[in-house]
Structure formats: C-alpha cells, structure tokens
Amino acid sequence: MPAPLIEMRGITKSFGAVKANEAVDLSVAPGEILGLLGENGAGKTTLMNVLFGAYAPDAGEILVQGQPVRITSSADALAAGIGMVHQHFHLAPRLTVLENLLIGIPGKSGRIDRAGGLARLAEIGRQHGLTLDPDLPVSALSVGEQQRLEIVKALFRGARLLILDEPTAVLAPSEVDGLFSALRSMAAQGLGIIFISHKLNEVRALTHRCTVLRHGRVAGRVDDPANTTSAAMAQLMCGHEIVPPARGPSTPGADVLTLDGISTSKHAGTVLRDVSLAVRAGEILGIAGVSGNGQRALAEVISGVRAPDAGRMTIAGQTVSRFSPREVQALGLGRIPEDRMTTGLVTNLPLADSMVLPRIGTAAFSAKGLLKPDAIRAFAEEQIKAYDIRCPGPMTRAGALSGGNLQKALLARELAFDPKVLIVSQPTRGLDIGAARFIHEKFLDMRAKGCGIIVIGEDLEELLVLCDRIAVMYEGRIVDTLGSAEATIARLGLLMTGAEGHS
Amino acid sequence: MSVVLEQIFQVGFLAAIIRIATPLAFATLGEMFSERAGVLNLGIEGIMLLCAMTGFTATSLSGSLWFGVLVAVLTGMLMGALHALFTVALGLSQHVCGIGVTLFSSGLAYFLYRLIFGQQSVPPAIKGFQTLPIPVLSDIPVLGPAVFNQFALVYMAIIAIPLAAFVLYRTPWGLSVRMVGENPRAADSAGVSVIATRFQAVILGGALMGLAGAFLSMAQFNAFTFGVVSGRGWVAIALVVFGRWDPWRSAGAALLFAFVDALQLRMQASGLGHIPYEAFLMLPFIFTIVAMAVMSRNAVAPSALLKPFRREER
Ligand SMILES: Nc1ncnc2c1ncn2[C@@H]1O[C@H](COP(=O)(O)OP(=O)(O)OP(=O)(O)O)[C@@H](O)[C@H]1O
Ligand SMILES: [Mg+2]
Numbered sequence: 001m002p003a004p005l006i007e008m009r010g011i012t013k014s015f016g017a018v019k020a021n022e023a024v025d026l027s028v029a030p031g032e033i034l035g036l037l038g039e040n041g042a043g044k045t046t047l048m049n050v051l052f053g054a055y056a057p058d059a060g061e062i063l064v065q066g067q068p069v070r071i072t073s074s075a076d077a078l079a080a081g082i083g084m085v086h087q088h089f090h091l092a093p094r095l096t097v098l099e100n101l102l103i104g105i106p107g108k109s110g111r112i113d114r115a116g117g118l119a120r121l122a123e124i125g126r127q128h129g130l131t132l133d134p135d136l137p138v139s140a141l142s143v144g145e146q147q148r149l150e151i152v153k154a155l156f157r158g159a160r161l162l163i164l165d166e167p168t169a170v171l172a173p174s175e176v177d178g179l180f181s182a183l184r185s186m187a188a189q190g191l192g193i194i195f196i197s198h199k200l201n202e203v204r205a206l207t208h209r210c211t212v213l214r215h216g217r218v219a220g221r222v223d224d225p226a227n228t229t230s231a232a233m234a235q236l237m238c239g240h241e242i243v244p245p246a247r248g249p250s251t252p253g254a255d256v257l258t259l260d261g262i263s264t265s266k267h268a269g270t271v272l273r274d275v276s277l278a279v280r281a282g283e284i285l286g287i288a289g290v291s292g293n294g295q296r297a298l299a300e301v302i303s304g305v306r307a308p309d310a311g312r313m314t315i316a317g318q319t320v321s322r323f324s325p326r327e328v329q330a331l332g333l334g335r336i337p338e339d340r341m342t343t344g345l346v347t348n349l350p351l352a353d354s355m356v357l358p359r360i361g362t363a364a365f366s367a368k369g370l371l372k373p374d375a376i377r378a379f380a381e382e383q384i385k386a387y388d389i390r391c392p393g394p395m396t397r398a399g400a401l402s403g404g405n406l407q408k409a410l411l412a413r414e415l416a417f418d419p420k421v422l423i424v425s426q427p428t429r430g431l432d433i434g435a436a437r438f439i440h441e442k443f444l445d446m447r448a449k450g451c452g453i454i455v456i457g458e459d460l461e462e463l464l465v466l467c468d469r470i471a472v473m474y475e476g477r478i479v480d481t482l483g484s485a486e487a488t489i490a491r492l493g494l495l496m497t498g499a500e501g502h503s
Numbered sequence: 504m505s506v507v508l509e510q511i512f513q514v515g516f517l518a519a520i521i522r523i524a525t526p527l528a529f530a531t532l533g534e535m536f537s538e539r540a541g542v543l544n545l546g547i548e549g550i551m552l553l554c555a556m557t558g559f560t561a562t563s564l565s566g567s568l569w570f571g572v573l574v575a576v577l578t579g580m581l582m583g584a585l586h587a588l589f590t591v592a593l594g595l596s597q598h599v600c601g602i603g604v605t606l607f608s609s610g611l612a613y614f615l616y617r618l619i620f621g622q623q624s625v626p627p628a629i630k631g632f633q634t635l636p637i638p639v640l641s642d643i644p645v646l647g648p649a650v651f652n653q654f655a656l657v658y659m660a661i662i663a664i665p666l667a668a669f670v671l672y673r674t675p676w677g678l679s680v681r682m683v684g685e686n687p688r689a690a691d692s693a694g695v696s697v698i699a700t701r702f703q704a705v706i707l708g709g710a711l712m713g714l715a716g717a718f719l720s721m722a723q724f725n726a727f728t729f730g731v732v733s734g735r736g737w738v739a740i741a742l743v744v745f746g747r748w749d750p751w752r753s754a755g756a757a758l759l760f761a762f763v764d765a766l767q768l769r770m771q772a773s774g775l776g777h778i779p780y781e782a783f784l785m786l787p788f789i790f791t792i793v794a795m796a797v798m799s800r801n802a803v804a805p806s807a808l809l810k811p812f813r814r815e816e817r
Contacts, residue, residue, distance in 0.1 A: 015815075054692065055815055075694030090692045092685035094806070095678075103682045104693040107675040153693070 003066060005030045005192040006051070006082065006161050011060035013046055015400075017392060020046040022216045024060070028161060028192040033183065035203040035225060036196045037237055038213035039432040040404025041390050044196050045087060047213070048163045052084040053077040075104075083154025084163040087403075087430075089146050093139035097132050101153055124155050127189075128182045142292075144175040151182070161192040168197055169430045172290050172458055180206055198432045200230040212236045230433075238434045245441045248448075250468045253281035255314075256452035257333075257421045262301055262311030270294040272301065272308065273476040279421060279452035284443060286467035287456040288492050294476035295425065295456045296338070302423050302454070303335040304328035316420045329358060334419030338426050338456075340406045347399030351391060352380035354398045355413045383412035388438075404435040411439060415446065422446060425456040440466060460489050474498045516765060517649035522723065524754075524761035525660045526551075526715040530739035531746065531753045532667050533711030537583075539671065539748055540704035541684040541807040542590055545601025547712055548736030549608030550582045552729075554716030556612040559727040560619055563629045568721060572656070575717035576710045582608055583709020584702065591701040594811030605736075616727060631725035632656060654722045656714065663711070667750040680704045684805035687812040697812045712736075734788075741791050747802045759794070763787045 004027040013021040020043040028034045038044050049055040051062065053071040061068050064080045071077050077084070091100050102117045118134055125131040130148050138146060147167060154162050164183075168176050183206065187193055197203050203210060203225055210222040212233070220236045222228050234242045257279045264272045272294050279285045289295055300306040301313070307323035314320065315331040337343040345354040356365050356376050365376050380394035387408045391401050401409065407427070414422060427443070428436035443453055443466060457463050463470055464487060471481040472495040480495050530547060537544040544550075558575030562568050582604060589600040620627055632654040641651040650661075671677040679700045682690040687697040715735070720727045742760060746753030767783040 052692070073694070073696075074692045075696070078694045084692065086692065090686065090689035092682050092689050092806070094685055094803070095681060099678055099681075100689070102675070103678055103690060104695040105675065111673050112675055112678060157694075 004028060004063075005032075005065060007063040007066075008047070008051060009061050009063070011047060011050055011062075012058045013043075013050055013055060014058055015046075019216050021050065021057070021213075024213065024216070024218055026211050026218075028194060030160070030190045030192055031187050032209065033187050033193045033195055033207045035207035035210035035222070036194055036213070037198075037200075037203065037210055037222075037233060038219075039237055040198075040430075040435055041402035042213040042237075042432075043216040044213055045165055046216075048084060048165055048194065048196070051077065052082060052163060078157045078159070081158060081160035082163070083157060083159030083161070085147065085150040085154065085165065085167060087165040087169075089150055091138045091146055091149065094137060096135050096137055097141070097149055098134040100138055100149060101134075101156055105156075120156055121152065124152050128155075128185045129178070130155075130182055143170045144172070144178075147171070147179070148182075155186075159191070161194070162186065163194045163196075165196050166198070166430055167195070168199060168202055173460070174290070176202070198430065198436070200233050200433065203233070204228065204230065214239060234433050237432065242433055242437055244465070245437065245444055247444060247466065250283055250447065252283040252468070253450060254317075255279065256281045256316050257302070257454070258312075258314045259302070260312040260314075262308045262313065264297050264301065264306065264308050266309075269296055270476045272297050275311070275476075275478055277471060277478060277481070279454055281420070281450045281452050282447055283469070284447055284453045284455060284467045286463035286470035287454060287473055288460060288463055288470050288496060289458075289473035290496050291458055293473045293496075295473060297476070298473070299335070299338065299423060299425050299456055302328070303333065303337070325358070332420030334414035334417065334422045336407075336410045336414055336422070336424040336427060338429075340403065340410060344410050345398040345406060347397065349398060350395040351384075351389075351398045351401065351409060352376050352394035355380045355383060355394075355409055358413070359417065379416070383409070383416060387412040403430040404432055407431055407439065408435065411442060415442060418449075419451060421452045421454070423454045423456070426459075427455060427457070428459070428462060436462075460492050463492075464489070472496055514645055514648050516769065517645070518653070519765045519768070520758065520761045521650060521653060521657060523764050524758045525654075525657045526718045526723070526735060527739060527742065527757035527760060528660045528664065528754050529711045529715035529718065530736060531742045531757050532663055532750060533579075533708040533715065534739050534743045535708075535746070535748055535750060535753050536667070536671075536680065536711070537705045537708035538743055538808055539684045539805055540680045540701045541687065541805055541810060541812075542587065542701055542705050543597045543601060543740075543809055544583070544586055544604075544705060544708060544712075545598060545740070546582060546586045546604025546608065547601075547739055548732060548734070549605030549612075550579055550709060550712045551716040551719070551736045552732045553582060553608040553612040554578045554713040555720035555731050556616050556716075556727050558713070558717035559629065559720040560615070562721060563627060564619075568629075568632055571721055572714070572717045575721075576713040579709035579711070579713025579716070580706045581709070583706040583712070586709070587702045587705040590811065591698055591705065594813060597809050613729060626726050626728060628726045629721065632722040654718075656718045656722050659714070660718075664750055664754040671750060676700075676703070681805075683812075684807055687807050687810075691812070691814060701812075715739075738788075738791060741795055744799050744802060744804075745791070745795050747799070748805060756794075760787055760791060763790045 007027040009025055011021050011024045024047055036044050050057045053073045053076050062071055069080050071080060098117055102112055107113050121134055130152050132149055167179060183193055195207055207225050210225050212219045222233060255278045259275055259277050262272055262275045270293055287295060301308050304323050304325040304327055312319060315328060315333055318331055320328060356379060360366060365372055377394050384394060389405050389408045391405060427439055447453060455466055469481055469483050470487050471478045472492060530551060534544055534547055554575040557578040558571040561574035562571030586600060586604050589595045590597045634652050635655050636652040641647045679690060679695045683697045683700045691697050719731050724731060742756040743753055746756040764787040767786040771780045771783045
C-alpha cells in the first residue's frame, strides 16, 4: 500500500460534556476512497471538521504525507491540500457560480481573475465530467449542481484529499451514479477521498476501505467493503445486530384522508394538477417521484400550509375549509416536514420548546395565556427517554442535535398525540440504519393502531419495505398507484420518468 | 407653482442638490460597505458628528483643511474599529452596540468641543473649502457650473461611487465582503477570514462616514454646531435599503433625497410663507419613508446581516 496521504492520530474533541471524538486514528492513501461509517452522532462530521480546520482538536495530530502539520483554519487545510464538501453546503445563494468558486482566490492585478477562473472551471469539467454554468446564481442550481460546485471548489483549490460528508443524502438515485463516476475518476488520478454515508450498499459499491466510529471512538475497520455484508457493517456500527422489520398484512379501515381534484397555482416550484388520492386507516401510502415533481406542494396542501385553488380535502371525514396548519392539526393530522432544520424545529430554542410548539396553545402546556414550563419539560424528558434521543437534556439548543436525533424528536412530538393521519417527507434522510429501522418500526406500529400514513420519498427501497400502496408523481400529477404486490423498483422507476401508467 | 418650477431649472438649484447629496453619498456608501459585510452600523449618526468635530478642530488648530479631513477620516476608522470590536470580534448585538457608539461619539464630540473651545458667544468658524472650478469642464453650460464648479470633496464623492462599485464587484476583497455578508461559513471554509474582512469593511465604512462629517463642518457650514449632522446618518441607513445595498443605486438614492431636500429649501424661501416652514422640513423624510415603502418591497438584505460569526457553532 502506498504511504498515507493524510493521517490523523489520537484525535480527541469534546463539546462541553459530549466527547464527540476520542483517540481516533484514521489514514487515507493516494487514490484511495475511504468510507467513514457510524451511527448518527458517532462523531464523523466532527472528525472531518477537525481535519478541515473548522474545529480545533483537544488532542491529537495530523500528518500530511508523513509531515506533521498544524491546521487551525480552513485556510491551513486548503493549503495542505484538504478540501471538504459539507453536509449543509457552504455557498452564497445570491452570488454566481463563478463568484462562489473564486472566493478567497487572489486576483490578477487587483481584480478578480475571471478569465483564469473560467479556464480552470472548464478544465475541471473536462477532467471529471463536472460541468457548471459559471454565471448562474447559485440559487438557480439544483441540489445536485450545488454539490458539484462544492466539489469543483475543492479541486479548484488544488485539493489532494476530498472529504464528502453524506453527499448522497441530498441526491436523487440517478444523480448518485454521476457523482460516483466523478469520484472514481478523481481517485484514479491519485486523489484521496473520504466518503461518509449511511447507505451501506453505496459504501460497498464505492469504497476501498472503511473506518467505523461508535460513540466517538474507532469501533473497527473494514478492509474489503465490496465483500463484506451490510449486516456485518451495521453490526460494527451499532454494536448489535439490526433485523429488518416485518410488515404484516394490512387490514385497512375507512378513509382518513382524501384529496379530490386538488390543484394549485401561483407559486414557485411544480404546481399540483388535479390530484386525487385516499389514505385509509391502518395503511401506509407511499408517494414516489423524482424530487421537484410536486411533492412539496402536496405536502404543503395536506399540512395546511398552502390552500389549493381547486379541489376538496377531508381528514377523518371532515372537510377542510380554511387550510391552516392549526385546522388540519385539530382534525387529527400530524406531519414531519422534509427540512428538519428550517420548518421542523426552532434550532435556537431549547429542544423542549420545539417539541411542544405545534400544541403550545393546548391545555396540556398552557393555561390562562401562560406556559406551563414544568409540564413542557416533563413531556420532553419523557419523549427523550422513550425515543432514546441522545442529548444532554431537554433544555439543549435543538440545533446542537445530530440529524438522527432531530428526526426522532420530531417523530416523538407528532406521535405523542395519536394522529389519525401522518404525513412525512424523506423520513430517514441522513439517518443511520439503526435509527431508520427504529423510525420504520414506529410507522408500522402506528399503522397497526389504525393511523393512515403518507410517506413521500425518493428512496424506493425504503418505500417498498414500508408501503401498502405506492403512488407515483410526475409533473404535479399522480400518474399511477401500484399495490405492494405489483410494485417493483423497475416499474416505479419507469413511472417516475413520466412513462404512461397502465390505466 | 410656476415659481417652484422656475427654481428647479436654475443652475444654482442643481448645484445645491449636488452639494446636499455629497455627505449623504459618503455616508451611504460607508454604511453600505459595512452592511454588505454583514454588520449594521447604527453608530453612523454619532460617528459623523464626532468626525465633523475632530476635522473642524484639527483644521482650526492647524490651519490646514486637508489635515482636518485626514483627522476626520482617521476618527471614522477608529470608531469603525470600535464598533467592529464589539460586534465582530465579540459578536455582541449590532443594534445595541451601534446605538451605544452613536451615544458615545456624540457625547465625546460635545465634551471635546467644549473642552477645546469653551463656551463662546460667537461660535468659532474656519475658512472652509472653496469651490474649485475644473478648467474647460466648468464652462459647459448648465452642467459645468453645477457639477464642475464644486468643492474638492464633491469631486471625491463623485469618484467614490464608481470606485466603490469597482471594489465591491471586481476585486477579490469586494467578493470576500459580499461573501461574508451572505454566508460567512462559506467564506470561512474557502479560507477567507470572516473576522478580518468584516473589520476591514466596517473600518472602510467608518472612513467614508468621516468624509461625510468633514464635509459638513468644513465645506458646507464651516463651523461645528451640535446640529451639524441632524439625522443625516439615520437617513443614510434608510438610503442603503432604498439603494438595495448597491453603490450605484445607493448614490442615486442619495441624489434623489438631496433633490427633495433642495426643493423644500426653495419652497421655504419662495413665498409660500403662509405654510409653517416645519412642514417643508418634513418633506424629504416623508419622501424617504414613502420611497422605502414602495421601492424596497423586494429588496433583500445581505443574508448574514446582524448575525455574528462563531466558527464552532451550528
Ligand atoms: N458544534 C457543536 N456543538 C455542540 N455539540 C456538537 C457540535 N457538533 C457536534 N456536536 C455533538 O457531537 C456529537 C457528534 O456529532 P457529529 O455531528 O460529529 O455526528 P455525526 O457522526 O456526523 O452524525 P450524523 O450522522 O447525524 O451526521 C453529537 O453528540 C453532537 O451532538
Ligand atoms: Mg454528520
């Protein structure tokens, strides 16, 4: 094996009482793709932020090509040839692609070196198939393109090691292939790559070697991921076996949610066109589709955030008249939005406050216009225990939680009030398999209790495991609905591209 | 009304607009640089007053106008650094610190002025800047005498506008300023120091506010009075929004405000005497509020405005 490109030795990093990393060793060779695995909150992002100079480690050292280096800022890391694509992108949406690329690059005779930038951009595009329009504002790019820009940004700065923190969590399945071929092309040219993902089949397909973290420590290494089973990796990550949940036959009852001819207009994104669907009690309905085909508008209408221009919606037999989140909630709808950070929780408030937010006005949490802090706290503490949410306590700032724990908190918040209908978007995006399994089990429990559930998602494997029926959305319409017996990845995939349904 | 119309098309009126616009343009550009980097500087009103005072004092003691301007600029930079120390380095509330800086600077200006000049029945004055006609250009009819027969500081303001646009949009430093104002984390991970860039932008802003103050006490009034700024700093903050954080638009906003102000001055003087003059004084401010309401509906502030940057927070 060639000498390591980067070596981290004995890295320890704490946030207050939380030991995010403890004596972690890790190395990457040139041309190697290293998988970094671990449960949510295992410390993967923290470790990479230490390597990239964003966090100062409490102990440990970093060696670049055998030489110890001090990395105290991202500028140091970039100078040492380390580039990083963060979980949440570091881009300025209102600036152009080229401006985001050229930030921090010295100019030519006092000016921004536009010509030089364009030339480098074109060259990187040719080498790895990563093309971008330089003058578009970043806000006009799709998520996949923004990620491409982040990768190009790192290469532009001469990175020899590229860190990707859960790059596939935000991509549609078709985009993942493009990313992988670019990463393979970079590795073939001698770059080192650190790849973080919770999707073990991706890890097995892409990486040459894996390091597994558990509770901040190295739990083990995998030398031949392609020939190691996902189950074995999962066991290494969680410390115990993960068994897939069994979905028993369903005994659906009456309709708990119906949409009849719902159409929307006048808003950014895809509009809904004459959408009709029904969810029965004790049934899980999947909504499959490439993102951007109206799923967001559908979720917003159902959760009362947006009123449709035409059509009728009923919840538990009652017609929704005014379309407000409060009204649909009162009728028995629970929701877990797609973006946990912006529409899910208030990241600057204590977790406990966020967990009661939708029901803050109910008698359980307030009386005579005053909050009941003890009740709020007690509720949060109870849920934290029941759902094993890992955090220092109910008064922790919600934003400090890891993605998986945020999702558990949201789920706990909605399920605690026994909704008749639950709508969730991308329920396990960014979650480790243990956490994903836990969420799936909760859904199946709710189904058994007679709750109707709508799962909007892009991960077809997940939908196939969970759903009794799967509807496919394309350009704001429901093109077809398949029962679990007739649904296959191939058929769904075809419908998602707009090929006609059979009906 | 025809009297008013007549006035508008006079050379003197045009010259007056430009003269009124000059300190506003400096102040607006200064505030704009600060805000583009993500730092609201509510200290502007006090900083302008203090700079008007220090510039005036330095000139009256040394006899050199340009030395006075230099002192005013340095004062502005110092106060900018003070504001940046609180808001950027320590990450304190920009609103509170800005108001603090205004109160502190105003108090300091009064105090030092009294200390140096005592209480005099006739306030001391200096021989301020004289108009500096530019050969050839000042002979152009109408435009010549209005634009090219002005104080040197006016020419500086005219040059400052395209220069500010160039710096902001064409230089690597300007890109860094815009980036730290939009997404400091992105700048940080690209190796740009957010703290340093914000400090520099706020200090540059302070320097421009210093020029605004110097103009008031050394070209416009040739004396320092406690009302020398009288709300121009606050107006500049509104003009930045009105100008959508862009140098050209901000300067345009300053010019428009100056037009309304010059107009109301003329209206006061032009025999519409039965209306109390305070009503005319309100005009430019009413205009600002209306213009802001109409024009800035879809103006978007820099995303990271008011947000301190701390690296290890998420
Ligand atoms: N900036 C921070 N302030 C406080 N605590 C933090 C911070 N960053 C991380 N932590 C804590 O450190 C631990 C490790 O978090 P980290 O984000 O590294 O996990 P991760 O492995 O990347 O998880 P995920 O798979 O959910 O992204 C968690 O307990 C988290 O709450
Ligand atoms: Mg992470």
